[in-house]
Amino acid sequence: xxxxxxxxxxxxxxxxxxxxxxxxxxxxxxxxxxxxxxxxxxxxxxxxxxxxxxxxxxxxxxxxxxxxxxxxxxxxxxxxxxxxxxxxxxxxxxxxxxxxxxxxxxxxxxxxxxxxxxxxxxxxxxxxxxxxxxxxxxxxxxxxxxxxxxxx
Numbered sequence: 001x002x003x004x005x006x007x008x009x010x011x012x013x014x015x016x017x018x019x020x021x022x023x024x025x026x027x028x029x030x031x032x033x034x035x036x037x038x039x040x041x042x043x044x045x046x047x048x049x050x051x052x053x054x055x056x057x058x059x060x061x062x063x064x065x066x067x068x069x070x071x072x073x074x075x076x077x078x079x080x081x082x083x084x085x086x087x088x089x090x091x092x093x094x095x096x097x098x099x100x101x102x103x104x105x106x107x108x109x110x111x112x113x114x115x116x117x118x119x120x121x122x123x124x125x126x127x128x129x130x131x132x133x134x135x136x137x138x139x140x141x142x143x144x145x146x147x148x149x150x151x152x
Contacts, residue, residue, distance in 0.1 A: 012136075016078045016085035018129045022092050023074030025122070026067045033064025045113035086133070093126040 032040045039060025041047045049056055077084045100123050103109060109116060 011082040011085055012133050014129050014133050015089045016082045018126065019074050019085045019088050019092070020078035023071045023078055026071030026074055030064045030067030030069075030071055033060045034068060035064075039064060045109075045115075046111050047113070048110075089126070089130060089133075093123075093130055096123045096126055 032044065036043065037057075038049060038053075039057050041056050041060050042049045047056065074088065077088050096119065100119055103116070103119060
């Protein structure tokens with residue numbers, strides 16, 4: 001490899017910018033689900049916690065830890081390993097697409113938690129960002145495949 005490290009090589013700023021925003025969003029959501037006494041299930045989402053409160057709060061906390069962990073990874077990639085940003089952007093986009101499919105079609109949430117509005121907006125932004133990245137590459141004549149870093 002030449003003298004430049006992987007983390008300083010040119011990467012599309014939209015990719016790492018979106019990953020950084022996802023990192024902040026994941027840290028925010030993860031903090032709510034982990035640290036609020038009810039994980040946000042009652043006070044934010046309005047779920048009825050009179051039955052199986054402990055189970056619901058536990059599951060929200062587990063989800064929160066996953067979001068906190070992913071938020072840290074997002075920020076590491078955005079600021080230290082930008083060469084991974086496009087792959088992580090694809091991961092987030094596909095994961096959000098699958099989650100939205102489950103939420104909207106397979107197992108809809110009871111009531112109207114904030115994610116029912118926020119998740120489709122985030123999903124649209126992720127797909128628009130990917131579309132913009134690949135549209136710019138195509139219109140500029142850049143290669144259609146991701147740049148592969150080669151060891152010399």
